[in-house]
Amino acid sequence: MNYLLRGIGVLATVGTISLLAFTLPSGGEARGDGGSDVLPRLTHKNWQQECASCHIAYAPSMLPKASWRRVMSGLEQHFGENASLDPATQADILRFLEANAADSGTSRMGDKVMQRMDKNAAPLRITETTWFVKKHDEVPRATWLRKSVGSAANCAACHQQAEKGVFDEHSVRIPK
Amino acid sequence: MIKRIALTGLMLLSANVAAADTPASFMARYAQQAGVAVSTLSPARGEALYRTEHPGKNGTAQSCASCHTANPKQAGQTRVGKRIEPLAPAANPERFTDAAQVEKWFRRNCMDVLQRECSAQEKGDFIAWLSQIK
Numbered sequence: 349m350n351y352l353l354r355g356i357g358v359l360a361t362v363g364t365i366s367l368l369a370f371t372l373p374s375g376g377e378a379r380g381d382g383g384s385d386v387l388p389r390l391t392h393k394n395w396q397q398e399c400a401s402c403h404i405a406y407a408p409s410m411l412p413k414a415s416w417r418r419v420m421s422g423l424e425q426h427f428g429e430n431a432s433l434d435p436a437t438q439a440d441i442l443r444f445l446e447a448n449a450a451d452s453g454t455s456r457m458g459d460k461v462m463q464r465m466d467k468n469a470a471p472l473r474i475t476e477t478t479w480f481v482k483k484h485d486e487v488p489r490a491t492w493l494r495k496s497v498g499s500a501a502n503c504a505a506c507h508q509q510a511e512k513g514v515f516d517e518h519s520v521r522i523p524k
Numbered sequence: 525m526i527k528r529i530a531l532t533g534l535m536l537l538s539a540n541v542a543a544a545d546t547p548a549s550f551m552a553r554y555a556q557q558a559g560v561a562v563s564t565l566s567p568a569r570g571e572a573l574y575r576t577e578h579p580g581k582n583g584t585a586q587s588c589a590s591c592h593t594a595n596p597k598q599a600g601q602t603r604v605g606k607r608i609e610p611l612a613p614a615a616n617p618e619r620f621t622d623a624a625q626v627e628k629w630f631r632r633n634c635m636d637v638l639q640r641e642c643s644a645q646e647k648g649d650f651i652a653w654l655s656q657i658k
Contacts, residue, residue: 402602
């Protein structure tokens with residue numbers, strides 16, 4: 349009986365330690381990210397209302413200005429969907445995105461994204477940036493394809509507080 | 525001071541009046557645009573519009589129900605997994621109360637599903653069906 353209890357105890361301890369080892373940042377790449385992966389809280393009525401009706405309002409600091417110009421000039425064919433807006437709203441949102449873009453110098457997150465981006469690059473997807481790819485290189489392909497995740501565009505599937513701009517690794521829960 | 529309060533009140537009132545669209549007022553407007561009587565709008569045609577599948581861009585069939593689910597009283601899901609509030613006014617009283625929203629989503633979603641804009645007749649039928657769902 350005693351041995352059984354002790355066995356359970358040992359298993360639990362080993363389990364906890366290995367879990368911790370996987371969840372804690374392992375230095376190098378992840379160092380310093382734990383506390384700073386919280387995006388600035390931005391408020392902009394049209395950005396929040398319009399962009400967030402189909403997906404979370406992706407942070408402007410994730411892409412450079414040139415990318416946002418491309419995105420906002422092609423809303424009729426927005427990743428396979430018609431997301432067209434009236435011209436005034438469209439211009440208003442673009443101004444906001446440009447003012448807070450990765451290369452606007454207004455956020456640490458933007459600086460990090462730009463450090464790994466070619467000067468003339470203007471990717472259409474956040475998931476195409478080197479920054480995003482490196483950040484998620486430990487996530488297996490099959491995980492992205494889970495029904496509960498849907499696609500890599502669904503930040504909030506794993507980053508449970510994504511809508512609040514909180515992306516630190518401790519708030520990540522990958523669904524089954 | 526009193527004048528200012530009165531003015532603010534008036535502005536609020538007129539803003540409310542401007543936004544006070546209802547499913548019935550949309551039906552009346554679309555029927556008029558289509559040149560038909562409201563009473564001839566057809567819930568059956570509206571339901572068919574909702575459920576009919578069309579060839580999608582990636583080879584799979586798509587309909588309104590693809591995202592809004594087979595039951596418009598239920599919440600749907602966008603392609604990237606975000607919740608869509610129910611379409612039927614019985615389940616979501618905010619539906620068909622704002623002309624800018626209604627026109628925006630008809631334009632976008634008809635282009636996506638039908639690859640063309642919807643006619644006033646189709647919009648009227650569509651709301652006629654949704655608004656009689658209890």
